[in-house]
Amino acid sequence: MTMTLYIAALLESDKTIIPEKISEAQRAIRLLRRQLLEKPGCDAQERQALDNALFSLQALRACLAIPTNAAA
Numbered sequence: 001m002t003m004t005l006y007i008a009a010l011l012e013s014d015k016t017i018i019p020e021k022i023s024e025a026q027r028a029i030r031l032l033r034r035q036l037l038e039k040p041g042c043d044a045q046e047r048q049a050l051d052n053a054l055f056s057l058q059a060l061r062a063c064l065a066i067p068t069n070a071a072a
Contacts, residue, residue, distance in 0.1 A: 002028040006053050010060065019066045022057050029053050 005028045009021035033050045036042055061068065 002032050005029075006057070009057060015064065018064060019061075022061050022066065026054060026057050029057075 002025070005021070005025040009018070009025040012018045012021045029050050033047065033054075036047055036050070
């Protein structure tokens with residue numbers, strides 16, 4: 001589900017929907033990252049991939065000049 005939301009945000013072409021898609025994906029990724037950190041033997045590669053996804057979404061937000069407060 002998280003990957004689906006992430007890809008949907010990256011591929012969305014309707015600029016009126018992009019901010020919500022980004023926010024939705026960011027929330028899902030943060031939740032998954034938190035769950036991962038609670039597990040014993042946390043996978044560093046998976047955590048890094050989630051961090052990279054969050055960075056990519058933030059970069060997309062910045063490129064499109066979408067205010068960060070829309071990330072609520």
